[in-house]
Amino acid sequence: MQRPRLLPLQSRLLAYLVATGACIALWTPSLPLVHAAEVLVTPDHDALDSLALHAFTSGDIPHIGDEAFDREESDGYEPEFSYLDRSLIGRQTDAPEPLKNNEKTEKDIDPETTLHFVFEKGQLRLRSVVDVPLDALEARGIDNASDEAGLGDTTLVPGKEGDVGDDEMGELAKRQAGSSRVWLTANTCRQPMPNGDAKEARKNHPQLVMYVSTSPRNKQPGPDATQDTLTNITGVLFDGGYASFELNTTSDVYIGIGAPKLEEDWFGSWHFELAASTDGPYHSYDDATPFLYMIDTDSESTLFISQNLSSSNDTVEVDRWRAQNPFHMYAFPDGEWTPVTGLERSYCALKEQFNVNATRNFTIDTSITTKFNKIGGDDNMPKSQFHVRNLQSAKTYNGFVVIEGSQQPLTIPGTGTTRGGGRVFQAFNWTTKADDSCQVLFDLEFCDMVAYAVPSNTKFKLNDSALAEIYENQARTYYDNFNKSLAQVACDTVSEAQYSLAVTCEDCAKTYKNWLCMVLMPRCEDWTATDPSLVPRNIKTPFANGSLPEMIPGFNDSAAFSQSRNPKIDSEIEPGPYKELKPCEDMCFDIVRTCPAQMGFACPNGVQRMGMYGQRDENPDRLTCSFPGAVVKLNAKGGSGMLGVHLPTITSIAGLVAVMLLG
Numbered sequence: 001m002q003r004p005r006l007l008p009l010q011s012r013l014l015a016y017l018v019a020t021g022a023c024i025a026l027w028t029p030s031l032p033l034v035h036a037a038e039v040l041v042t043p044d045h046d047a048l049d050s051l052a053l054h055a056f057t058s059g060d061i062p063h064i065g066d067e068a069f070d071r072e073e074s075d076g077y078e079p080e081f082s083y084l085d086r087s088l089i090g091r092q093t094d095a096p097e098p099l100k101n102n103e104k105t106e107k108d109i110d111p112e113t114t115l116h117f118v119f120e121k122g123q124l125r126l127r128s129v130v131d132v133p134l135d136a137l138e139a140r141g142i143d144n145a146s147d148e149a150g151l152g153d154t155t156l157v158p159g160k161e162g163d164v165g166d167d168e169m170g171e172l173a174k175r176q177a178g179s180s181r182v183w184l185t186a187n188t189c190r191q192p193m194p195n196g197d198a199k200e201a202r203k204n205h206p207q208l209v210m211y212v213s214t215s216p217r218n219k220q221p222g223p224d225a226t227q228d229t230l231t232n233i234t235g236v237l238f239d240g241g242y243a244s245f246e247l248n249t250t251s252d253v254y255i256g257i258g259a260p261k262l263e264e265d266w267f268g269s270w271h272f273e274l275a276a277s278t279d280g281p282y283h284s285y286d287d288a289t290p291f292l293y294m295i296d297t298d299s300e301s302t303l304f305i306s307q308n309l310s311s312s313n314d315t316v317e318v319d320r321w322r323a324q325n326p327f328h329m330y331a332f333p334d335g336e337w338t339p340v341t342g343l344e345r346s347y348c349a350l351k352e353q354f355n356v357n358a359t360r361n362f363t364i365d366t367s368i369t370t371k372f373n374k375i376g377g378d379d380n381m382p383k384s385q386f387h388v389r390n391l392q393s394a395k396t397y398n399g400f401v402v403i404e405g406s407q408q409p410l411t412i413p414g415t416g417t418t419r420g421g422g423r424v425f426q427a428f429n430w431t432t433k434a435d436d437s438c439q440v441l442f443d444l445e446f447c448d449m450v451a452y453a454v455p456s457n458t459k460f461k462l463n464d465s466a467l468a469e470i471y472e473n474q475a476r477t478y479y480d481n482f483n484k485s486l487a488q489v490a491c492d493t494v495s496e497a498q499y500s501l502a503v504t505c506e507d508c509a510k511t512y513k514n515w516l517c518m519v520l521m522p523r524c525e526d527w528t529a530t531d532p533s534l535v536p537r538n539i540k541t542p543f544a545n546g547s548l549p550e551m552i553p554g555f556n557d558s559a560a561f562s563q564s565r566n567p568k569i570d571s572e573i574e575p576g577p578y579k580e581l582k583p584c585e586d587m588c589f590d591i592v593r594t595c596p597a598q599m600g601f602a603c604p605n606g607v608q609r610m611g612m613y614g615q616r617d618e619n620p621d622r623l624t625c626s627f628p629g630a631v632v633k634l635n636a637k638g639g640s641g642m643l644g645v646h647l648p649t650i651t652s653i654a655g656l657v658a659v660m661l662l663g
């Protein structure tokens with residue numbers, strides 16, 4: 001923080017006029033305020049000075065009780081106390097507060113006030129100066145080049161320029177000849193609140209407005225001083241608590257942050273942070289992507305996976321992310337009004353509100369994983385994984401992924417560079433499942449590629465490992481038998497004896513294991529889910545509440561749908577009625593392709609295959625069958641819809657598991 005400097009009288013007068021102008025008129029951005037504007041347009045400083053003297057000496061003073069004026073008056077007569085006043089009482093300053101390159105400034109702001117800031121042109125040259133070799137700096141009398149405060153002092157640099165050698169002078173001139181690019185960004189961290197039952201008002205959260213001027217004729221831009229501004233009459237309205245403005249300039253940049261008048265039923269003030277940078281936006285918002293996929297959800301938890309954090313799957317790189325993961329996820333229950341409504345694009349607001357006590361019951365565990373890939377491959381790229389637990393069932397939540405701000409800029413493929421103010425990605429929502437009949441399992445020991453909801457029961461709701469054990473033990477048993485068969489197929493002999501040059505027994509073992517786990521642990525959805533790719537299971541079994549599921553019109557009562565694919569599910573887990581997303585048929589083809597012909601694997605054909613397997617959709621964002629590493633694209637348009645349930649016409653899938661397990 002820089003110590004506020006004493007400013008010439010006219011500046012204070014401007015502030016005074018602006019402040020009183022704001023009090024006289026109702027705050028309406030589109031309403032030009034004639035009085036203030038006329039005075040401010042006047043470039044004649046002498047005239048202002050005499051006006052000012054007049055204002056402070058004559059009796060022509062606004063009525064007593066005008067807070068803005070009282071403040072001006074005390075500042076005018078007791079300048080030596082003004083610094084203390086401002087810092088202790090937090091009064092509105094009349095002098096624009098200087099901003100430092102790449103440093104945020106935080107302020108509280110009351111309704112119908114405007115705070116002023118200046119990004120002085122000395123800050124624009126900061127980069128050029130830093131680029132000059134160290135000895136040149138020393139030659140110019142700057143003893144400590146790494147002293148940021150020293151470099152930040154705008155009076156220091158221009159005064160020393162004469163000492164620079166001819167070559168350096170040329171270089172400096174060249175850099176300074178062009179205008180400098182400046183990014184102004186802001187986040188609202190706290191905002192006024194609506195009264196308890198002011199439902200109407202909750203819909204439109206009042207947002208702050210940014211005004212920017214580079215004209216010496218308007219050093220205090222605001223709602224009532226929009227002449228000569230780059231952001232013109234309406235300013236830059238904060239959107240979801242985020243504002244950004246970019247400009248090229250050679251001169252001082254004047255910034256005003258204006259707060260609107262509050263409607264009835266609202267109370268409180270705002271808290272915001274503002275930053276200027278010559279390198280890129282200090283605060284970032286990415287409206288193109290949530291940067292996240294949902295792996296699956298159940299009635300109590302949800303698992304998410306980020307996009308690749310890096311373009312390298314090198315273990316050193318992966319470990320680096322494990323040691324320091326800058327990604328965080330925040331979530332809030334969806335509703336008419338939540339603590340972040342109107343602040344969805346503000347990093348500081350999301351972070352602060354998420355950590356307020358008692359607003360949530362759930363927890364979010366964050367880790368780095370190298371599993372999962374949209375198309376089922378095995379790239380081992382580092383990704384951030386978020387496991388949300390203790391959620392309520394059948395409830396919609398709003399989620400946000402952010403990259404933590406840090407002074408060291410961080411560049412991640414596809415996201416650009418994140419600076420001190422952090423980065424917020426597009427918000428997303430998801431709804432937890434209604435029933436306890438499906439449960440998300442992941443990070444299993446044997447079926448390590450499984451990460452989705454599998455058939456379950458309330459008794460396993462808070463005990464993933466007990467549920468996983470049932471499935472895993474079964475899978476291991478089948479796999480042992482397979483392994484014994486595979487061992488008989490001369491896998492470890494030299495290449496002539498090998499069944500194929502292109503694939504190995506390891507490939508066979510891997511595809512078999514994937515297939516086995518996916519078939520024994522079907523991907524599960526609520527009974528009420530309507531996606532046409534889903535098939536009903538256990539249709540003759542009662543729900544936990546004792547009632548039987550309603551029969552689907554036109555649906556023939558077949559044995560295939562009255563039980564689970566894996567008999568163990570019905571005997572040991574007893575999930576009740578649920579729906580299943582069938583495994584993808586390519587998982588079966590893969591076994592036939594990669595395993596020795598002697599093993600006798602074959603995939604079913606025609607109608608039988610349609611009953612057992614699903615097919616991938618041309619649109620990779622649409623999940624129509626289950627495969628290892630499958631993810632759900634968040635915010636994807638045109639999902640399942642209410643298309644009804646289309647069932648295959650086959651009448652039997654008996655022996656589905658047996659056909660291949662014992663083949």
Ligand SMILES: *[C@@H]1O[C@H](CO)[C@@H](O)[C@H](O)[C@H]1NC(C)=O
Binds near residue numbers: 230231233
């Ligand atoms: C306001 O500024 C925008 C660009 O910032 C410009 O496109 C628009 O024409 C301006 N409007 C007026 C009335 O000057």
Ligand SMILES: *[C@@H]1O[C@H](CO)[C@@H](O)[C@H](O)[C@H]1NC(C)=O
Binds near residue numbers: 246248
């Ligand atoms: C500033 O200048 C750069 C090139 O020097 C250009 O790419 C950018 O669009 C300009 N920005 C504005 C707001 O004019």
Ligand SMILES: *[C@@H]1O[C@H](CO)[C@@H](O)[C@H](O)[C@H]1NC(C)=O
Binds near residue numbers: 306308379
């Ligand atoms: C991760 O990177 C791999 C390899 O570049 C790519 O194939 C895959 O689609 C990426 N995954 C995600 C989730 O972006």
Ligand SMILES: *[C@@H]1O[C@H](CO)[C@@H](O)[C@H](O)[C@H]1NC(C)=O
Binds near residue numbers: 356357
């Ligand atoms: C949050 O809760 C902890 C203890 O549970 C307490 O120490 C802390 O003061 C609380 N913070 C707020 C902001 O209420």
Ligand SMILES: *[C@@H]1O[C@H](CO)[C@@H](O)[C@H](O)[C@H]1NC(C)=O
Binds near residue numbers: 359360
């Ligand atoms: C938090 O969970 C407890 C029991 O687990 C429940 O009684 C309480 O209502 C929950 N609170 C919220 C805000 O959901």
Ligand SMILES: *[C@@H]1O[C@H](CO)[C@@H](O)[C@H](O)[C@H]1NC(C)=O
Binds near residue numbers: 379
């Ligand atoms: C890393 O990724 C490449 C493809 O991008 C892949 O060929 C390689 O097997 C991966 N390495 C590991 C250890 O998974």
Ligand SMILES: *[C@@H]1O[C@H](CO)[C@@H](O)[C@H](O)[C@H]1NC(C)=O
Binds near residue numbers: 334396
């Ligand atoms: C969830 O997000 C989608 C797409 O962004 C939106 O259309 C939908 O209204 C949201 N649902 C809720 C309950 O907010």
Ligand SMILES: *[C@@H]1O[C@H](CO)[C@@H](O)[C@H](O)[C@H]1NC(C)=O
Binds near residue numbers: 462463465466
């Ligand atoms: C989970 O179930 C297993 C086996 O039934 C049991 O040993 C374990 O204590 C349970 N854990 C919890 C946290 O209930």
Ligand SMILES: *[C@@H]1O[C@H](CO)[C@@H](O)[C@H](O)[C@H]1NC(C)=O
Binds near residue numbers: 480483484487
């Ligand atoms: C499969 O059998 C081989 C020996 O034939 C053994 O080395 C390997 O560990 C077995 N794999 C599993 C997963 O049991």
Ligand SMILES: *[C@@H]1O[C@H](CO)[C@@H](O)[C@H](O)[C@H]1NC(C)=O
Binds near residue numbers: 434547
């Ligand atoms: C019983 O539970 C199922 C699944 O949660 C639900 O669809 C059904 O409406 C419930 N029936 C009654 C009578 O509550």
Ligand SMILES: *[C@@H]1O[C@H](CO)[C@@H](O)[C@H](O)[C@H]1NC(C)=O
Binds near residue numbers: 554555556649
């Ligand atoms: C249901 O069965 C009847 C005869 O049993 C048959 O005519 C009809 O096509 C079947 N419907 C479906 C949807 O399979």
